[in-house]
Amino acid sequence: MIERKSILEAALLAAGRPLTIRDLQRLFAEDPAPPDAAALRADLEALAAECEGRGYELVEVASGWRYQVRKELGHWVLRLWEEKPPRLSRALLETLALIVYRQPITRAEIEQVRGVSVSSNIIRTLEELEWIRVVGHKEAPGRPALYASTRKFLDDFNLRSLSDLPSLAEFTEDAEVVQLPLPEVRGDAEGS
Amino acid sequence: MSAPETLPAEAAADPVARVRGEPLETLPSDLYIPPDALEVFLEAFEGPLDLLLYLIRRQNLDILDIPIAEITRQYMEYVELMRELRLELAAEYLVMAATLAEIKSRMLLPRPAVDEDEEDDPRAELIRRLQEYERFRQAAGELEALPRVGRDLFPVRVLAPEDERPPPAPEVDLTDLLAALREVLARAQLQAHHHIQREGLSVRERMTRVLDRVSEATDCVAFTSLFTLEEGRRGVVVTFLALLELLKLGLVELIQPGPFEPIQVRAAARDDRA
Numbered sequence: 001m002i003e004r005k006s007i008l009e010a011a012l013l014a015a016g017r018p019l020t021i022r023d024l025q026r027l028f029a030e031d032p033a034p035p036d037a038a039a040l041r042a043d044l045e046a047l048a049a050e051c052e053g054r055g056y057e058l059v060e061v062a063s064g065w066r067y068q069v070r071k072e073l074g075h076w077v078l079r080l081w082e083e084k085p086p087r088l089s090r091a092l093l094e095t096l097a098l099i100v101y102r103q104p105i106t107r108a109e110i111e112q113v114r115g116v117s118v119s120s121n122i123i124r125t126l127e128e129l130e131w132i133r134v135v136g137h138k139e140a141p142g143r144p145a146l147y148a149s150t151r152k153f154l155d156d157f158n159l160r161s162l163s164d165l166p167s168l169a170e171f172t173e174d175a176e177v178v179q180l181p182l183p184e185v186r187g188d189a190e191g192s
Numbered sequence: 193m194s195a196p197e198t199l200p201a202e203a204a205a206d207p208v209a210r211v212r213g214e215p216l217e218t219l220p221s222d223l224y225i226p227p228d229a230l231e232v233f234l235e236a237f238e239g240p241l242d243l244l245l246y247l248i249r250r251q252n253l254d255i256l257d258i259p260i261a262e263i264t265r266q267y268m269e270y271v272e273l274m275r276e277l278r279l280e281l282a283a284e285y286l287v288m289a290a291t292l293a294e295i296k297s298r299m300l301l302p303r304p305a306v307d308e309d310e311e312d313d314p315r316a317e318l319i320r321r322l323q324e325y326e327r328f329r330q331a332a333g334e335l336e337a338l339p340r341v342g343r344d345l346f347p348v349r350v351l352a353p354e355d356e357r358p359p360p361a362p363e364v365d366l367t368d369l370l371a372a373l374r375e376v377l378a379r380a381q382l383q384a385h386h387h388i389q390r391e392g393l394s395v396r397e398r399m400t401r402v403l404d405r406v407s408e409a410t411d412c413v414a415f416t417s418l419f420t421l422e423e424g425r426r427g428v429v430v431t432f433l434a435l436l437e438l439l440k441l442g443l444v445e446l447i448q449p450g451p452f453e454p455i456q457v458r459a460a461a462r463d464d465r466a
Binding site: 013014066068069071077085091093097100101115117157159 | 239288327329331333334344351
């Protein structure tokens with residue numbers, strides 16, 4: 001008798017992408033008594049606990065559950081590759097921060113806060129990384145594109161939802177109150 | 193890129209910049225300045241707000257209480273420096289210089305004592321912008337600090353057993369079909385001298401014959417085998433028309449296992465994929 005937990009483990013290891021509880025439920029579609037979301041979640045938590053002491057962990061990110069190398073071992077793993085991951089420029093990070101915290105936001109609004117024009121390269125790079133996307137156009141002259149963050153952004157930054165982000169710094173009393181929580185982009189469809 | 197922050201903040205005098213640790217009080221026009229050092233330093237700024245924040249920070253000043261005159265003077269020195277070094281001076285820097293000059297002049301003007309309101313401080317808007325920018329500058333730093341896939345995090349993937357199921361048969365598009373017909377026609381051409389006169393090649397009749405062939409076969413029938421080359425060009429065309437009719441009626445299906453592979457015909461009703 002194969003344990004259900006082993007099936008989940010195998011699927012998560014083989015998938016090469018995060019799997020949601022719903023994805024995992026589909027594995028048991030032909031089962032006369034398919035497990036419910038709560039049962040699967042319990043299994044996943046058990047699997048996560050079993051990673052204790054191993055080089056990898058099972059975590060939940062925006063797109064679902066995934067196995068990943070333990071964060072503290074990352075720099076060891078990096079030594080496998082000659083090429084270092086590219087550093088992100090401050091301009092890119094500031095632009096990303098504005099899109100993430102102020103989404104949906106136009107380019108002009110980003111420029112207003114940063115005080116400099118946003119280079120097209122930065123927007124393109126962020127789009128190529130699939131961290132941002134155009135979610136619509138503002139009803140304003142020129143119908144400028146409105147940018148928002150993607151689920152891949154959350155996945156790549158190890159976040160489950162935007163509410164996991166560090167909250168924006170508060171300054172003196174006359175600083176505006178920051179609008180959090182942000183629009184929910186969490187993709188997990190387990191109805192919890 | 194924290195070049196501005198790493199510079200000593202307790203600069204007693206007010207150096208325009210530091211070149212290899214040496215404070216530079218004024219910019220000597222006849223002296224050689226290692227341009228790289230200054231350029232790297234000046235290019236580290238992400239815009240006028242960033243430069244202003246640096247100037248304020250360097251003197252441990254509060255954003256809320258900027259000595260506009262002093263900051264304006266320093267700011268202009270940097271802008272001047274950028275110009276001397278022929279750095280591409282973005283228009284934004286000049287706009288900020290103008291804004292600072294405007295604030296400065298407004299602060300010099302006597303204000304009626306009645307509305308000594310904070311709202312009336314000409315610096316208010318600049319302060320608001322500096323705070324706003326500062327907030328996102330910090331947020332950017334925090335984003336950078338988050339663990340990131342590819343830098344700190346590596347999703348795990350193990351090799352899955354090979355998929356042994358036959359791949360689903362892809363659809364055939366019309367271009368492939370026409371190419372196959374051309375091939376058959378070309379071959380028919382070679383057989384032209386066989387010309388056999390047959391009476392009334394009926395498409396309907398041919399449809400029945402093709403359908404019989406196809407449904408009798410246990411497996412698929414090769415597209416090319418449906419044609420009798422001895423019938424010549426006309427016969428081939430009739431068969432092709434019959435095939436198209438059958439296809440339209442949904443009685444036969446065309447399959448091509450892969451690109452450039454021979455097209456197969458099979459009866460539509462039967463599902464022998466199992």
